[in-house]
Amino acid sequence: MLYKFKSKAGADVLMLQAHFDQALQALGREPAPQGIFQAADLPALIQTGESAIQAEQDAHERAKAEAQAEGRKPPPAPEVALRQRLWPLLELMRAASSAHTDVVWGV
Template sequence: MIYKFKSPATGDLIMLGVHGDQMLRLLGREPAPRGIIEPADMPAASAALMAAITQDEAPPEDDDARQPPVGLRQRLWPVVEMLRRAHAADAPVVWGV
């Protein structure tokens, strides 16, 4: 599955299913083929994603642990920016419609 996130305030954002599922779970949502993030929910959604990015970038406790080649910051930053712009324009972010 591929997610195509859309908002009238931004360009479209496409994510592979596994990464879109992960992002939705970080927002406390179950992955679904359709959905909406309302402007009122965007500050909390952005904060949740930024908290996940901060946790992902924390130094590993195990010296042998390696960071993945593409971290959460690279995967989620476009979503954070989309939410910021959509919130400023009081526009929802939708997918699957």
């Protein structure tokens, strides 16, 4: 299934369901077919998304360091990192926050 995030502040952001679920969970929300990020909540949601990205990067760096210390082959980086998946949505959210407008999906 394809999900579309929309806002008056920018272009639509499309995501497949698996990526949509991952994005919402990274933002601290339960996946739902319809929803809204209200303008007042956007700065905190953006920070939550950036923290999730940093946590993923830190976990990968720790795993690499542990593997190197144990003489094992380091784990591969994800083919598509959370940073890459969330970037378009975070950009839309930043634009919406600046314009004091909401981001919606499924409507």
